[in-house]
Amino acid sequence: MHLKRWKEHPDNQEHKRQKTQNEELGVVSSPHSTFDQEACRLELVKMFVGVELPFRFVENVFFRNFVNVLQPQFDIPSRTTLRRAIWSLFDAERERLKIFISKHCGRVFLTTDTWTSIQNLSYMSLTAHFIDKKWNLHKRILNFCQITSHTGEFMAKEVETCLNA
Structure with a gap:
């Protein structure tokens, strides 16, 4: 009985933190709040590859409005710039894969x-x-x-x- 009233006890439910929905989904959050255009662009490229979105999606007005609300400083790339960035990511990943295979x-x-x-x-x-x-x-x-x-x-x-x- 005494342990349940003791506030620092590990079994005390008051101090147990509930997982957020993002944690349950495996979403990675940034430890800092400074804006990084290149990091955002890289994540956008990974999203387009991972979700298999058409390049023209960057021109969608709803997508642009949503991104603008999230981060007004983010410069959304054109579909041509996005295509080039995806090829660059592909080339970089291919080189990493070559090194990994040769070593492991x-x-x-x-x-x-x-x-x-x-x-x-x-x-x-x-x-x-x-x-x-x-x-x-x-x-x-x-x-x-x-x-x-x-x-x-x-x-x-x-x-x-x-x-x-």
């Missing part, structure tokens, strides 16, 4: 996937599958390209081209 993986297994778009254009993706030194399975898209043939010889040349890019 003994073998890498490759798979390809092909599909045809609504415009009747064919594409191929090249995916690496590997197990790191801690026995964690990884799957990463290494490259993708437009293809003009589905023959084995052509596909092998495209895989080589994708690996050398």
Whole structure:
């Protein structure tokens, strides 16, 4: 009975902090409140990639109004600037992946996937599958390209081209 009345006791419900909805969803909050244009732009790029939003979404008036309310100082990039930033992020991640694989993986297994778009254009993706030194399975898209043939010889040349890019 005495322990329940003792305010500093760890089981006292008054001092237990409830998790916020952001914590439950795994949302990372910034430890500082200063505005950083580049950090915001990087997170915007990651959002577009992660959610697979169309580039034209940056021109949506509701999106622009929402961002302006959140942070009026943020300069929303154009769809062209966004596209360039996504390619830059892709190139940087590809270099990081090359270093990681060379240091932490003994073998890498490759798979390809092909599909045809609504415009009747064919594409191929090249995916690496590997197990790191801690026995964690990884799957990463290494490259993708437009293809003009589905023959084995052509596909092998495209895989080589994708690996050398």
